[in-house]
Amino acid sequence: MKTTLNAIQLIKIPVVEDTRGNLAFIQEDVLPFEFKRVYYLFDVPSNAYRGGHSHITQQETLIALSGSFEVVLQDGLEKKSFILNKPNVGLLIPTGIWRELQNFSSGAVCLVLASGVFKEEDYIRDFDEFLESKK
Numbered sequence: 001m002k003t004t005l006n007a008i009q010l011i012k013i014p015v016v017e018d019t020r021g022n023l024a025f026i027q028e029d030v031l032p033f034e035f036k037r038v039y040y041l042f043d044v045p046s047n048a049y050r051g052g053h054s055h056i057t058q059q060e061t062l063i064a065l066s067g068s069f070e071v072v073l074q075d076g077l078e079k080k081s082f083i084l085n086k087p088n089v090g091l092l093i094p095t096g097i098w099r100e101l102q103n104f105s106s107g108a109v110c111l112v113l114a115s116g117v118f119k120e121e122d123y124i125r126d127f128d129e130f131l132e133s134k135k
Contacts, residue, residue, distance in 0.1 A: 003096035004075045010082075011061060011090040024088050026113065032092065033059050035113040040065070041101070042109045049102040050110075054095075054124040054133075059115040061090040062101075067108030074098040076134030084110070098130050 014030060016023045028034065041050055051071075062071060068085035075097055082091055085105075090113075093099055101110065116122065124130045 003094050005073060005078050005080050005097070007094045008073060008080070008082075008097065009092040011092050013063065013088040013090055015088045022088075026090075031061055031090070031113060033115040035061075035115060037114040037117050038112070039114070040109055040111045041104075044069075044101075044104040044108065044110075046104055046106070048104070049100050051099040051101045052125065052127075054098045054130045056122050056124065056133075057095055057116065058122050059095055060093045061113045062093065063087060063090045063111040063113075065109040065111045067105035068103075069101050069105065069108050069110055070103040072100045072102065076131055096134070098124075098127065 011031065013024045013026060016025070044050060062084060064084035065087050068083060071082045071084060071091055071093075073080050073082070073093065084091055104110075124133060
């Protein structure tokens, strides 16, 4: 079965509110997958973009820890855009979805929780190859 944009979800990250400041947490029951890799993007120039790929088996959740950025997603037929700007909201991107991150605000930090370790063979980095994989 081919993944469509309907499988994308916004996930509410639990927050413990306190007058001293809020604390958000992610544990095994927050995401619909076990994460095996955590990485983050920062100091991305506002006119640059990241991503430009799809994953064959890996799922990811993106969170704007600071600032904001736009995530443009495509499933081969449709395109949808999300603005991430809250540290208590994650964007779940399932396998088989092309993603591009752009319009980073000054000081933006994008946290990524991935279901797998880095494996180059899991990436589709050519958009035409991605479209072919969706047929």
